[in-house]
Amino acid sequence: MRSLALAIAVGLVGAAALHIVIILALPGWTGNDAWTRVVRLGETDRFYALANEANSSGLLNEDLHINVAVCRFDLTEGPVRVQASGAVPVWTASAFDTDSSETFSINDRSSISEDVDITFVTPAQMLQLRRAMPESLASSVLVALVRPEGYVVLRAVAPLPSLVAGARAFLTGADCATLVV
Numbered sequence: 001m002r003s004l005a006l007a008i009a010v011g012l013v014g015a016a017a018l019h020i021v022i023i024l025a026l027p028g029w030t031g032n033d034a035w036t037r038v039v040r041l042g043e044t045d046r047f048y049a050l051a052n053e054a055n056s057s058g059l060l061n062e063d064l065h066i067n068v069a070v071c072r073f074d075l076t077e078g079p080v081r082v083q084a085s086g087a088v089p090v091w092t093a094s095a096f097d098t099d100s101s102e103t104f105s106i107n108d109r110s111s112i113s114e115d116v117d118i119t120f121v122t123p124a125q126m127l128q129l130r131r132a133m134p135e136s137l138a139s140s141v142l143v144a145l146v147r148p149e150g151y152v153v154l155r156a157v158a159p160l161p162s163l164v165a166g167a168r169a170f171l172t173g174a175d176c177a178t179l180v181v
Contacts, residue, residue, distance in 0.1 A: 034059075034100040038072050038151045045080065047071045047154065047174045067156045067167040071176035075122050075148040079129070079179045081140065082152050085115040086170035090157035093118060097147045104143045112139065116154065119179070120145055152176060 037059045041048040047069040050059050059070065073080040082093065088108075093116055095104040108114060119140040121129060126144045129137065154174055156167035 034096070035098045035151070038070055041070060041072070044072045044074050045177050047171065047176050049168075049171055065157060065159050067158060067164070067171055069154045069171040069174055070151055071154070071174075072151045073120060073149070073176065073178070075120060075125065075145065077178045079119050079121040079125050080176065081117075081119045081137075081179050082154070082174070082176050083115070083117050084154060084170055084174035086156075086173060087166050088156040088170045089159065089163060091116060091170065092155045092157075094153045094155075095120060095143065095145065095150055096153065097145070097150045103145055103147075103150065106141065112141065116174070117141065118143060118152075120150075120152075122148055 041059065048071070050068045050070060071082065084091070090108055092105070092107040094102055094106075095118075097103050104118075104120075106118065111117075117140045119129075119137055120143050123144050123146070126142060129142065154171060156170045158164045158167035
């Protein structure tokens with residue numbers, strides 16, 4: 001009986017200590033989520049290449065063979081089209097919402113063409129586009145997102161040093177722009 005009481009007391013003290021540590025650590029974690037870091041990069045509708053070393057945004061590219069760029073978007077102004085082209089061995093594009101939950105992902109193997117051409121829309125904008133599809137969007141992958149704000153992460157893989165310049169050019173030439181429909 002005595003050992004049971006001791007176990008309960010130790011458990012309660014341990015739980016209290018853990019809760020105190022978590023509460024004291026929360027201010028350090030608040031504002032350090034991926035969305036907040038992406039917002040710190042700058043304005044919407046523009047790709048920002050991530051550096052390979054620590055920087056003020058808190059976002060960095062840790063793999064030297066993968067070049068990464070991020071674009072924040074807001075669909076309330078209209079659909080957002082993401083385009084990129086160039087000779088890279090592998091590219092991937094992923095969209096995330098403000099909770100940093102992945103909402104869409106595509107790569108060069110699952111894409112219609114070798115180039116990136118994705119248009120993000122709200123469900124209402126999707127209906128408008130379906131009624132009168134602009135000729136310019138005929139080859140674009142249309143993706144309806146529930147939340148109007150989010151960000152796109154575009155990655156270009158360069159497994160050999162000779163391919164790094166092409167991967168950087170691919171990301172530098174990438175476009176993330178709100179469409180006027």
